[in-house]
Amino acid sequence: MDTDPGSPVTLRHVQRAEPRQVAGPDAQVDNKALVIAPGDFRRTDPFLLMAEDWFSSTGFDWHPHRGIETVTVVLGGVLEHGDSLGNAGTLGAGGAQWMTAGRGVIHRELAYRDEYAHTLQLWLNLPSGQKLAQTRYQDLQQGDYGVYTEPGVRVEVVSGSTGGARGPAANLWPVTGLFVTLDPDTTYSQLLASHDRAFAYIVSGTATVAGRQLWEGETAWSDPVVDPGSEDDSVSELVFTTPPGNERTTLMLFSGRPIREPVAAGGPFVMNNESELRQAYVDFEEGRFGPVPRLARVRNR
Template sequence: MTSQLSVARTLTRISDRTRLGPDEQVDDKALAFVPTDPALTDPFLTLVEDWFSTPGFEWHPHRGLETVTLVVDGVLEHGDNLGHAGSLEPGEVQWMTAGSGIIHRELAYRDEHAHVLQLWLNLPAAKKMTPSRYQDLRRATIPRVHAPGVVIDVHAGTVDGITGAADTHHPVQGVLATLDPLASYDLAVPAEHRLFAHVLRGTVTVGDRLLSEGQVGWSDPVATAGETLLPLAAPDGELSAKIMVYSGTPLHEPVALGGPFVMNTKPEIAQAFRDFHDGVFGPVPRLARVAH
């Protein structure tokens, strides 16, 4: 699986998610991390957890980033102005490249219940205006790594010889690991990647630190060649633990944030707003809801 000489990763900082409660769109919201200092999370921008029934997130634009949405519970309905529409079930992932501009919506199927985690992944300056697209990663087709007491869904990158289904614009590895009580696994991560580990359920020892549900731990790039190892271990108990581990090569580029747009300069943000209001993204769709 991995070399015994590989460097073991340690966590440099740990944070708790912030619960915000309900608002006009959701029944509850939590922030796992936000881009207070984008250099510390580069190439990742924010990780938000939402519980919603109605109204959810009606038509809105994006440019200059990718959103990676993991369905934790319920069913997520989506649609966009490229003509895509459908629904995603627990464990499934939508990898959306906003690129030059897209208008989409995210709703709870039949207005019942959706619980999702959405990660904002920055795009390199050279690919900010790449064509928009959707990639839906379905449970039946998500590649998996199996080890004693461990199942790892590989969303992106290559783990233990298994390559994820997501086609990425920048070097990224993303997995969702489920560990039975007392199970352990050494996750290989490229040395040049910054990684975060977010616990969805239970408690997990990550490196040499114990993380509980809702916590995020970070490990910065390591000055060594090849791969490093992130040890994961679940303590004794009755329930399995679940943890999301994503890593990527930092971009080291300026970040300009403006609502749903992420660019490199403030003038580019202003241009994105002008383009959206001038119809460059296309008209706001009038697609019907997904049939029950």
């Protein structure tokens, strides 16, 4: 985020660090890991889960969502996507899709030509008043991102803003989304809203986050430093340091204000109570999300 240079800044801390949970192959993927495990939603609010997947075939064929936004980041290979709005295409490494499921969408995510895709998918919660919002899809190529640099630091801004650079993603619940690349022996301070909860996932390399050493595949959590329900609009900083050596560090940093509402999650749907969750299944089964698309596979990029 951006701020007045004269504003006071609070130093953030890391409350916990967690390794990803590797689950191995299944019927859809060659390998899978849970980066943010679902279930303890009060500790991760407004984030619900994040999975890291490596797949060639089968991938994730047609399936529905309601009540959330998903952010799918391509780390390697090429991702093919399609949805019930008629969107279809491919995303290469560095690209991201930001999808508002809202009232309901049916989509698929496959490896282009069944070759290879390595992705991260983050589920973002939506407040009750926006769970049935209009469905929307945003295809974000790496060249679309805002970019902020300083010596030894490159920040690609997908959502929100930092250092005067603004990301292209539109979202219903304000979220800062950054990909940060750090040279060895570098210190970088990222400003964040004090009422936000933030996580930093080490995609590659190693870094010290607010004094906590993290390695590839680990996530640091920094909880709000003020009451998320207050009108406090102060800023805070999260400090990253990399060790000397030859390896750059890449990390994914997201932050957002906790929504602080009940969460009822079941399969691909996330609502506020069990009645709404049951209704989501009824609406899907009775065709209110629209028919399952009959889009052909993408053959040429």
